[in-house]
Amino acid sequence: MEAGNTYIIHTENQEQANALKAFVKALKMKLEETNDKSYNPDFVKKIKRSKKEFQEGKYTTVNKDNLESFLGLK
Secondary structure, eight states: OOTTOOOOOOOSSHHHHHHHHHHHHHTTOOOOOOOOOSSOHHHHHHHHHHHHHHHTTOOOOOOGGGHHHHTTOO
């Protein structure tokens, strides 16, 4: 491990959060807390739906030679 690394820890309850804060404080380390989620929930739904559709064979393949036409650029 190198100094200066960032670690992301997902606590499951307040007890874990309190223990983590105490541990970090005891080591005199900097703790940055955020409630931000990494991804927008609507975006996650779209990705999951897309993955499911792909697994069901509901997708389109495009030949490289026809890509511009497929995108409406030609």
